[in-house]
Amino acid sequence: MSIEALVAAVVMWVVFIGGLSWCLSKWRGGGSEWEE
């Protein structure tokens, strides 16, 4: 796999995992509570 493709893949996964982690950190109840 080329470096260019690898960088694109890593950056995108950082964005997605970072974004979703941020959302869960904001979740009332500490981020792990699925019930309301």
Added chain:
Amino acid sequence: MAELTRERWGKRSYFIFAALGSAIGLGNLWRFPHLTYSNGGGAFLVAWMVGLLAIGIPWLIVEYGMGKYFQKSAPGAFEGIGKKWEWLGWWPVWVAFLIDTYYCVVMAWALRYIVSSATVAWGMGTAGAEGAADYYFGTVLRLSGGPGEIGSIVPELLVALAIVWIIIFLVVQKGAASIGPVSQWVMITAWVFLVVLVIRGLTLVGATDGLNYYLQTDWSKLASGDVWFAALSQIAFTLSVGMAGMYAYGSFIKKRGDVNNNAFITGFGNCATSFFAGFAVFSVVGFLMQTLSVPIEEVSSSSVGLAFITWPVAISMLPGANALFGIIFFVCLFLLGLSSAYFLAYGGVISPLMDKFGWGRTKTTLGVCIVAFAIGILFTTQGGLYWGPDILDRAVAFYGLLITGALSCIVIGWVLPVSRLREFVNETSDFKIGPWFDVLVKAVIPAVLIFVLVYGGFMNDIPNSYAGYPRWASNAIWGTLVVTLILSFILGSMKTKGRAD
């Protein structure tokens, strides 16, 4: 009163799975990966993320928030702004209804292929690779020569379509109470199957060559209007906004429930799934390039061509367990489509009708499923591919969605106004959104949707007939829009009885 009696999601997770299920559909698998490859890889991804943050997520907040604020589906929400705006809530209901009529036919094809995969009916090895297109067009669709030749109904597809609608009826007949738990299992199963497909793809020879094509970056393309058009239109179409259903799903959120965080989770989750699906698609593309010794242009495709030709070719060429991976792929495709199909049926059509006329859920569900199935029969004919997933898709999923989406944001932005909605969603959400949201809803989202509408639609379809079809067939697009608009005004002018539950 509505707060006490309206149906609710049993758990917050049920809403998130249902919302993710509605957003994640066939397009995540068959449209996004090819768009990325053909629009500059990383450059496209940048434009796409800008679109997600500036268009997609704010639009989700608008639709969830409007449903929650007015405790109604789309027409009732616009009626809440003013009776004269109710038609604007009915137009996307027609969009949802008509999309579902042909979307379920595509799912019927997937169901047909699940059966065919058990024996790899299109053939094994290079014979199968050469015969996959003929199998799809000749054996499965029995495709006619054009939209002027409807031909006869294909019995296998008719039976498969009936099965699809029976499944949808069973899923939605208890409303949010059944949609939530079903969505949870549908999405988890689909993701597991997608993981299996990605692992299988990445372990094939040539996989990395395919991924290099998928993610190769041409930054100069960021200066191209085509790339921004592709990225922004993909965002507009991928989140299932503009199809009425998200208003209803939002209206089922509990009184103290979040809106903003749920919209961000839905947006990021949907786009992460698209990006992940690209690894399954392009690893297989690389495998085919190597094993068939062909250039990427011959094996990289989108839409039905990817799902029903390229993928069957790959299944024929796999070194082992061909039938198993064929079944896994088409079951995954079916599940991704199913959660979107019942969202369109229930959130998009059934819930608005219940809100308006006070009809019972079972009666309304049965009626909608039967009528949609009856219309869908047209698309199980030999000419069905032209009329359903092509011409009608252009009318409602492109023009209908964009026009109603732009008008909705303008009315919500300026007439409601949107600052009222923002204050409302901020009251119960995990985090607050600022005045930037108002600017996006009032100006940016409508401007982008109008750009996509003009640049990708009117500029092509007015001087030339759509997709090279005869002018009379292409004009069916404008006819559909006019008829659904008139029907929306009629429904909007009728007295609202209110939901019985």
